[in-house]
Amino acid sequence: MDTFKTDCKETWACIRTGKGIAAIGSIEIEGPGVFSVARQCFQPTAKDTSFEEGKILRGRFLVQSEEIDEGLLAVEGPQRLVLHCHGNPLIARRILEFLKTAGIRIVSLEEMLARRFAPQSSNLLEIEARLESLKSVSLLGVQLIHHQLSGGLSEVLEQWSRCADIETIRSQAKTIFQRSQIARRILRGVRIVIAGPPNSGKSTLLNRLTGGEQALVSDIQGTTRDWIAAFGRIEPLWIEWIDTAGLDEDLAGTDTLEQIAQQQTHHLLNHCDLILYVLDTSKPQWTQQLPAPGAIPLITVLNKYDLSHIDPPEPDKQIAISALCGMNLDHLSRRILQTLQVESFEPALPAAFTERQIRLLEKLASVKNLSETKSLVQQLFGIGRTV
Numbered sequence: 001m002d003t004f005k006t007d008c009k010e011t012w013a014c015i016r017t018g019k020g021i022a023a024i025g026s027i028e029i030e031g032p033g034v035f036s037v038a039r040q041c042f043q044p045t046a047k048d049t050s051f052e053e054g055k056i057l058r059g060r061f062l063v064q065s066e067e068i069d070e071g072l073l074a075v076e077g078p079q080r081l082v083l084h085c086h087g088n089p090l091i092a093r094r095i096l097e098f099l100k101t102a103g104i105r106i107v108s109l110e111e112m113l114a115r116r117f118a119p120q121s122s123n124l125l126e127i128e129a130r131l132e133s134l135k136s137v138s139l140l141g142v143q144l145i146h147h148q149l150s151g152g153l154s155e156v157l158e159q160w161s162r163c164a165d166i167e168t169i170r171s172q173a174k175t176i177f178q179r180s181q182i183a184r185r186i187l188r189g190v191r192i193v194i195a196g197p198p199n200s201g202k203s204t205l206l207n208r209l210t211g212g213e214q215a216l217v218s219d220i221q222g223t224t225r226d227w228i229a230a231f232g233r234i235e236p237l238w239i240e241w242i243d244t245a246g247l248d249e250d251l252a253g254t255d256t257l258e259q260i261a262q263q264q265t266h267h268l269l270n271h272c273d274l275i276l277y278v279l280d281t282s283k284p285q286w287t288q289q290l291p292a293p294g295a296i297p298l299i300t301v302l303n304k305y306d307l308s309h310i311d312p313p314e315p316d317k318q319i320a321i322s323a324l325c326g327m328n329l330d331h332l333s334r335r336i337l338q339t340l341q342v343e344s345f346e347p348a349l350p351a352a353f354t355e356r357q358i359r360l361l362e363k364l365a366s367v368k369n370l371s372e373t374k375s376l377v378q379q380l381f382g383i384g385r386t387v
Helices: 034-041 089-101 109-120 124-135 139-150 152-162 166-188 202-210 256-269 284-289 329-339 355-364 370-381
Strands: 012-015 024-030 042-044 056-063 066-077 080-086 190-195 228-234 237-243 274-280 298-303 318-320
Touching (some): 024 089, 024 109, 034 042, 034 056, 034 080, 034 089, 066 089, 080 089, 124 139, 124 355, 124 370, 139 152, 152 166, 166 355, 166 370, 190 202, 274 329
Parallel strands (some): 274 298
Antiparallel strands (some): 066 080, 228 237
């Protein structure tokens, strides 16, 4: 969303409930034509059919005189109402199709909220802050966004708008861009892939980290053929954990399914925020399976440490645990936060909190022209932009 002013002369509609089947489906309509179109698709059962603010009417939903459902109409504002139908997506979709033919603009919930926030906001940065606060997966993320308006990014942009030193702006933009990558993890969560040779304890570790029996555990090599996803939290991070098939070139050549499993694992290793590479230190050959460094941050997890007689792991490179016994899992959690640079993150420092802002910061970090610099700063604020 790159704009903040909206045309209040238009009437908009959006689905307010999540995707899929639910008990109730809610459609919000807002704008000057809201009550006119409501009378065309909703027939109250009560004698009093006035649309007074705060009123809830029971009735039938009609499309071209055909009754498609029963439900409620709630008047939430002078030009805003919500239709509550049954949660089958087909019903909501049919109502939306009618609204579209009646000249109503169908938008996303985010666009609808931006329209509502616009009159109380002086720039796009403020609107984005309101929206992102609703979507943040952690309290630290909400604090981060609040600080960007009370100081942080907003204050830096004010300084840049008066600054004529391009080198200073470029240097600061680069620093803020890098910090914003960490902020993104706090706001959106991360994906952590658990990888390693077959039967090294990956599935046991997944079950430990998520506090449940997410993955089948067996001594048989290659038990996990498909990847398994589970969700959990290490404060303040929301984490998608991925348990993968054991990495083994010999297994990859045995049949097509194993080959596909190996390909999936390699794909996931290239599309995550962190890799936990698990090795079974109770086996003498584990030292031959140490991972090579790559672009994705990686923690080498020396599993079954309680059954081995190896030397203490290298500090900052490896961590010894027992997934079965739960030994040192708190140390592993701390190492994860450290590796992702979340543990020491300061939410009051300037950071971008949307993809739009990050893209503009990246441009600012390399810009060489003062007029272009000022333009990018204004775009970050989003002042005066319209739909």
